[in-house]
Amino acid sequence: MNKRPFVRVNDTTLRDGEQTPGVAFTTEEKVRLALMMQAAGVPELEIGIPAMGAQEQHSIQAITAALRASQLNSTETMAWCRMTEFDISQALNLGLDWVDLSTPVSRQQIRSKLNSTPEHVLARTDRLVKQALDFGFKVCVGMEDASRADMDLLLSVAEVAERAGASRIRFADTLGILEPFKTQQMIGELRRHSELEIEMHAHNDLGLATANTLAAIDAGATSINTTANGLGERAGNAPLEEVVVALNVLSKADTGIDLLQLPLICQYALQASGRQVSLQKAIIGAGVFTHESGIHIDGLLKDINNYQGFSPSLVGREHTLVLGKHSGISAISTVYRNLGIELDEQQCQLLRATLRQWSETHKCSPDEVALRALAQSVAIINCPVGEDYGSN
Structure with missing residues (x-):
C-alpha cells in the first residue's frame, strides 16, 4: 500500500x-x-x-x-x-x-x-x-x-x-x-x-x-x-x-x-x-448529517453504508433522523419508537399525510413536542403537549 x-x-x-x-x-x-x-x-x-x-x-x-x-x-x-x-x-x-x-x-x-x-x-x-x-x-x-x-x-x-x-x-x-x-x-x-x-x-x-x-x-x-x-x-x-x-x-x-x-x-x-454558515455547509453545517427522505432513511436503517459517504464520527458528529414531507413509514416508525411510541403501519400512514401538511406550513422539522402533538392530532396517543409547539 x-x-x-x-x-x-x-x-x-x-x-x-x-x-x-x-x-x-x-x-x-x-x-x-x-x-x-x-x-x-x-x-x-x-x-x-x-x-x-x-x-x-x-x-x-x-x-x-x-x-x-x-x-x-x-x-x-x-x-x-x-x-x-x-x-x-x-x-x-x-x-x-x-x-x-x-x-x-x-x-x-x-x-x-x-x-x-x-x-x-x-x-x-x-x-x-x-x-x-x-x-x-x-x-x-x-x-x-x-x-x-x-x-x-x-x-x-x-x-x-x-x-x-x-x-x-x-x-x-x-x-x-x-x-x-x-x-x-x-x-x-x-x-x-x-x-x-x-x-x-x-x-x-x-x-x-x-x-x-x-x-x-x-x-x-x-x-x-x-x-x-x-x-x-x-x-x-x-x-x-x-x-x-x-x-x-x-x-x-x-x-x-x-x-x-x-x-x-x-x-x-x-x-x-460574527458570521453564520448555511445549515448545509459541508462538514460543519448543522444539517449535513441529518436525514429526512424516506428512501435515504430506509437505506440507512438497513445498512448505514447505503447512504454514508464517510462517518460523521470522523469529525465527532453523528447521524440524525428527522421527520418531514419526504418521510416514509420506516422513518416515522423509527423516530416515534425513539420517543417511546410504538406505531403500526396504518398509524404511520395517517401520520405521513399529516406530516406533509405540517411541513409545508411550518417550513421546518418538527421537534419532540410537535411530534407528540401530531400523533395526538390523529388520535394515535393521548398525551399532554405545550400550546406553543407550532412556533418552532
Missing part, C-alpha cells in the same frame, strides 16, 4: 480570513484561535500583516509568544508582506518564522497595479528574497494573480526565487477563476520546472476553492492555504474543514491535523467573526 504524501497546511484565517469585509478579530481572539489550531496539529499559521502598524504588530507578537509558550510549541508562523524593504523591516523582532513576500505576476497587475515591468519584478524578487533571508526569515514568494499570469513568467519568478534562496512559492488564484483541470495543468508545469515547495492559495468565487486545492495537490503542490469556515475576501478561501477532511476521506494526503478538533475551531471562528 502506497503511503500518502504529507501536505503542509498553512492556515490563513488570521490574515486572509480577517480580510473578510466586516470581520475584525481582537488580539485575544487571534491568540485563542492560534492555540486551538496548534492543539489540533495545524503546522503553520499566517497571522497578520506587519506593515499595517503597531497594533497589528502587537497582535502578531502576542500570537507568536503564546504559541512558543505552549507545551506543544509546534506551529510555525508567517506574516504576509509586499515585496518591499519597508514591509520586511516591519516584520522584524515579532517572533515570526516566515515571511510571504507577495508580488503581482500577471501582466495585468504588473502594469496596472505596480506600474512596472516583468524585468523589474524579477530583479526585485532576487534582491528582497536575499534581504529577508539575511534577517533570518524563511521565505515564501507569493505570486499574486498567478492564475492569470503567463507560464513563462511564473517559471522565471520561480527560478529567481529558488536561486535567491526562497523555500517556497505560493500560487495564488487571487480572483478565484480557476477550475481543477487548469489548476492541475499550471501547478504540474511549475512542479516539473522547480524544486521549491509549491503552495496553493485558492479563492472561492466560482465555488471551486476546495476542488482546486485538491487538484493542486494531485499535481504536486506540497503546501496549501486554508481558512476556517472558508473566510476571506469576496467568496472566501478554501475552507480548512473541507480540505482536510476531503484529503483524509479520499486518501489523497496526510496533514497531521486532528479532525475531531475541526468543529470546535470552526465554531469559535464563527463566534469571533
Whole structure:
C-alpha cells in the first residue's frame, strides 16, 4: 500500500480570513484561535500583516509568544508582506518564522497595479528574497494573480526565487477563476520546472476553492492555504474543514491535523467573526448529517453504508433522523419508537399525510413536542403537549 504524501497546511484565517469585509478579530481572539489550531496539529499559521502598524504588530507578537509558550510549541508562523524593504523591516523582532513576500505576476497587475515591468519584478524578487533571508526569515514568494499570469513568467519568478534562496512559492488564484483541470495543468508545469515547495492559495468565487486545492495537490503542490469556515475576501478561501477532511476521506494526503478538533475551531471562528454558515455547509453545517427522505432513511436503517459517504464520527458528529414531507413509514416508525411510541403501519400512514401538511406550513422539522402533538392530532396517543409547539 502506497503511503500518502504529507501536505503542509498553512492556515490563513488570521490574515486572509480577517480580510473578510466586516470581520475584525481582537488580539485575544487571534491568540485563542492560534492555540486551538496548534492543539489540533495545524503546522503553520499566517497571522497578520506587519506593515499595517503597531497594533497589528502587537497582535502578531502576542500570537507568536503564546504559541512558543505552549507545551506543544509546534506551529510555525508567517506574516504576509509586499515585496518591499519597508514591509520586511516591519516584520522584524515579532517572533515570526516566515515571511510571504507577495508580488503581482500577471501582466495585468504588473502594469496596472505596480506600474512596472516583468524585468523589474524579477530583479526585485532576487534582491528582497536575499534581504529577508539575511534577517533570518524563511521565505515564501507569493505570486499574486498567478492564475492569470503567463507560464513563462511564473517559471522565471520561480527560478529567481529558488536561486535567491526562497523555500517556497505560493500560487495564488487571487480572483478565484480557476477550475481543477487548469489548476492541475499550471501547478504540474511549475512542479516539473522547480524544486521549491509549491503552495496553493485558492479563492472561492466560482465555488471551486476546495476542488482546486485538491487538484493542486494531485499535481504536486506540497503546501496549501486554508481558512476556517472558508473566510476571506469576496467568496472566501478554501475552507480548512473541507480540505482536510476531503484529503483524509479520499486518501489523497496526510496533514497531521486532528479532525475531531475541526468543529470546535470552526465554531469559535464563527463566534469571533460574527458570521453564520448555511445549515448545509459541508462538514460543519448543522444539517449535513441529518436525514429526512424516506428512501435515504430506509437505506440507512438497513445498512448505514447505503447512504454514508464517510462517518460523521470522523469529525465527532453523528447521524440524525428527522421527520418531514419526504418521510416514509420506516422513518416515522423509527423516530416515534425513539420517543417511546410504538406505531403500526396504518398509524404511520395517517401520520405521513399529516406530516406533509405540517411541513409545508411550518417550513421546518418538527421537534419532540410537535411530534407528540401530531400523533395526538390523529388520535394515535393521548398525551399532554405545550400550546406553543407550532412556533418552532
